[in-house]
Amino acid sequence: MRCALIGNPSVGKSLIFNQLTGLGVEVSNYPGTTVELMQGKLCHQGSTLQIVDLPGIYSMDGDSAEEELVRTYLLSEPPDAVIAVLDATRMERNLYLLLQLAEYGIPMVVVINMIDEAAQQGIIIDSGRLSSVLGAPVIETAASLGKNIGEIIPTVLSSARPAGIAVPYTPQIEAAIRSLGKLYGATRLQALHALQGIGSASELVEGARTIAGEIEALNHMSAHQIIGANRHLCARRIAADVVGAQEPDRRFSADRLLTKAIPGIPILAVVLLSMLLTVFIAGSFLEELIVEIFTLLVIEPFQTLSLPPLATALGMAVLLAIVAGLGIAFPFVLIFYILLSIVEDTGYLTRAAFLADRLMHGLGLHGGAIIPMVMAFGCNVPAVMAASQLRTVRERTIAAFLVTMVPCSARTVIITGIVAAFVGLWAALSIYLIVLVLIILTGVFLARNIPGGQYGMILEMAPLRMPDPVLVMKKSWGRIQEFLFIAMPLLLAGSVVLGALDYYGVVDAFSLIVAPVSEGYLGLPAYVTTALLFGILRKEMAFETLAVLSGTADLGSVLTGVQLYTFAVISVLFVPCISTIAVILRQIGIRVTLAVSAYTITLGFLIGGLIHFIAG
Ligand SMILES: Nc1nc2c(ncn2[C@@H]2O[C@H](COP(=O)(O)OP(=O)(O)OP(=O)(O)O)[C@@H](O)[C@H]2O)c(=O)[nH]1
Ligand SMILES: [Mg+2]
Structure with a gap:
């Protein structure tokens, strides 16, 4: 059985991977640490599981090398299950990726990691509710403390299932998905990809381009943007539903000091x-x-040994x-x-x-x-x-x-x-x-x-924390x-x-x-x-x-x-x-x-x- 870890950058995928497999993949509080696919094996109750650690990504539909790697991996050699790792302190953004992942229809288990940090920040997550909204099992973990990591594999084996949730897109997009299905026999996922121009030239992509053109002319927004906006809205609604009261982040002021030119540069x-x-x-x-x-x-x-000269020279x-x-x-x-x-x-x-x-x-x-x-x-x-x-x-x-x-x-x-x-x-x-x-x-x-x-730089600020x-x-x-x-x-x-x-x-x-x-x-x-x-x-x-x-x-x-x-x-x-x-x-x-x-x-x-x- 093959099982892949997927999630945003720096959510703890590699740390979980290391704990599951006993390997030592690099783990770091810096987004983009894992850039290629890492594989490991583990034995659970007599059966062998292959685990794959994938690079962190923010979206499945972009054109960065990491996103393409993850997408191709899921399409060409779909694993038997995915472990979707979310960061408990950034649920809304993490759910955005999860909603996309759900569209692949691969059995999944959702892991909400960093639950310790969420607790410190006063964030409470109703994981039971999340599980029923998503239609997939949800586990809360703190990988750095090893908390609940042991539950992941048994849950994958016993109850991983394709998430039941589907993002409700605007009527035009939904209609486009239906007609692409009828005309070219495309699945929902294939139709969505084609509407966003993903995939190599084919009748489907050609047909979808025409429809996407019409949608764009009507909305002054590309189909890609509309799809993204719909997913964001859906992610926000779910987050609002399952994430409890959040205290203002106390580390904010320290960050202001570190990233402003003065005193940031002298500090640097x-x-x-x-x-x-x-x-x-x-x-x-x-x-x-x-x-x-x-x-x-x-x-x-x-030097006190009396060896032959050549041996002395080489030995020295x-x-x-x-x-x-x-x-x-x-x-x-x-x-x-x-x-x-x-x-x-x-x-x-x-x-x-x-x-x-x-x-x-x-x-x-x-x-x-x-x-x-x-x-x-x-x-x-x-x-x-x-x-x-x-x-x-x-x-x-x-x-x-x-x-x-x-x-x-x-x-x-x-x-x-x-x-x-x-x-x-x-x-x-x-x-x-x-x-x-x-x-x-x-x-x-x-x-x-x-x-x-x-290129400009898009770099997410890693949270400030005590190193382990x-x-x-x-x-x-x-x-x-x-x-x-x-x-x-x-x-x-x-x-x-x-x-x-x-x-x-x-x-x-x-x-x-x-x-x-x-x-x-x-x-x-x-x-x-x-x-x-x-x-x-x-x-x-x-x-x-x-x-x-x-x-x-x-x-x-x-x-x-x-x-x-x-x-x-x-x-x-x-x-x-x-x-x-x-x-x-x-x-x-x-x-x-x-x-x-x-x-x-x-x-x-x-x-x-x-x-x-x-x-x-
Ligand atoms: N407090 C806390 N820190 C964690 C937890 N899990 C991981 N970390 C830390 O989060 C940072 C990122 O962990 P990684 O395992 O490298 O994250 P990743 O998801 O593999 O990141 P990329 O490879 O960049 O996609 C590291 O500094 C970990 O020590 C957790 O549950 N709680
Ligand atoms: Mg990693």
């Missing part, structure tokens, strides 16, 4: 800055701790890679993801997107793109994935450029580990400033020069896995290769070749440029390779401040790491990948040369 700046500072401070603290413990317990004992390379990955990058990445999950689940991120909207428009993006931009501080890889969800090619292209320029945690490691440690805190901050200016210039330039229109610590940790863990299981192995493999190349003298030979450019143009010893190139594998590798090749972790003793600064700026700017390149290639395309790589290499070496020219 403080939030972003404190996120960065927390990552810096807590990250460095953990970093030192881990590196010290690791050196004491692993590296020092390893692996150990250094583990310190670089687990000890240095991990604390930064983990803390960043925890902070991001918290900001997301409080509902603040939607306010940030709203505030950033105007600013981002200057860069050719809309406020929603603030999410990939902020995520990029953690790691560019998930940020590019998020950017590839933007609506137009133009936006995706611009976002790919800007996201890859944002200093990710690995680059933060270079900035803190090299510049802050050996040159100074202000020098480190100045790198962020340089990057910020370059990002703005790039965005403005691309926005002016890439053709294509700009367990969910926050689960989500951060889910995100960190990419780092642990994809980046770490890459880092280890890269280090072994580096160790071998160094051992056999290949690194030295390579250094000879790059020496003229490196020394003449950038003012850097040749091995430093070699280290830079290793940064393509993984940005931390640049740092680590530099330490390996210069033979000491105390970089200040072998390179001057300007040299270290130049090195850091170039590695921050030039080419994203290999994982980022791969993900741009997969999600956005080869042309953008090549353009981004060429652009960032040029930028890195131009600015690097400039610094040497001015300060060297």
Whole structure:
């Protein structure tokens, strides 16, 4: 048996899905979290059920990718039952979708989720009454508390049935439905779709177009609009019937403060800055701790072993890679993801997107793109994935450029580990400033020069709520896995290769070749440029390779401040790491990948040369 979860965005479908199946689909207080169909299985009293988590949608008849996905899914492979999830605090709007869903005639169970929040807001729902109005079973749940989730499957199995309710449309629409039925044998659903111009060219769609044209001429409103208005009216009536007295929302005033330019923008700046500072401070603290413990317990004992030289070289390379990955990058990445999950689940991120909207428009993006931009501080890889969800090619292209320029945690490691440690805190901050200016210039330039229109942003404010610590940790863990299981192995493999190349003298030979450019143009010893190139594998590798090749972790003793600064700026700017390149290639395309790589290499070496020219 197959069963699908359908509902508006952010009503808790994925959380219910996870609780039913025991899987870990991403759950977040940000509309549009699930963008594709997710499947899971569960066993109930000996029989296996397949559960499908669908993206959240506001309507079944629109033309967004998510709406089309849900519609095609229901039409082409109708599940045996649907679980319609509603948000108890927004019944009217949720019922609008439910009324449309009812027209598909698939057996359903209605789940009114977030009943805990409704209770807090003084909203009372008469679910018995709703059940008799809809003609389908209704269950009240609070997924975050696990309340009544256990009742869903038994109810689906015992009493799911097609909802009996039908929206009463205006006489003209009803007449059109009847004649389309008579003329083309269309069902009510097919006739409604055809009247709204949904579906591929067919006699029915052609015939419906003529009728819809007549209706439009008579009403000065398209059939699509009339149908929508009828459904809204019906949803409003049902909501008025089943939803009890509602107290004014107390969170309203907090929202006013967060979304008005003043004090909203200063608050946003403080939030972003404190996120960065927390990552810096807590990250460095953990970093030192881990590196010290690791050196004491692993590296020092390893050095006292008398192994053959090649084994020592390779072993050291692996150990250094583990310190670089687990000890240095991990604390930064983990803390960043925890902070991001918290900001997301409080509902603040939607306010940030709203505030950033105007600013981002200057860069050719809309406020929603603030999410990939902020995520990029953690790691560019998930940020590019998020950017590839933007609506137009133009936006995706611009976002790919800007996201890859944002200093990710690995680059933060270079900035803190090299510049802050050996040159100074202000020098480190100045790198962020340089990057910020370059990002703005790039965005403005691309926005002016890439053709294509700009979409406005339609983003629903997520409700403000206390994040659930367990969910926050689960989500951060889910995100960190990419780092642990994809980046770490890459880092280890890269280090072994580096160790071998160094051992056999290949690194030295390579250094000879790059020496003229490196020394003449950038003012850097040749091995430093070699280290830079290793940064393509993984940005931390640049740092680590530099330490390996210069033979000491105390970089200040072998390179001057300007040299270290130049090195850091170039590695921050030039080419994203290999994982980022791969993900741009997969999600956005080869042309953008090549353009981004060429652009960032040029930028890195131009600015690097400039610094040497001015300060060297
Ligand atoms: N208070 C409360 N919060 C809930 C409940 N159910 C879900 N949430 C929270 O609501 C937010 C949205 O949950 P998701 O499961 O991601 O929602 P979704 O319907 O899958 O959303 P999309 O994938 O965007 O369509 C998360 O922050 C959940 O923790 C509930 O019953 N009560
Ligand atoms: Mg979801």
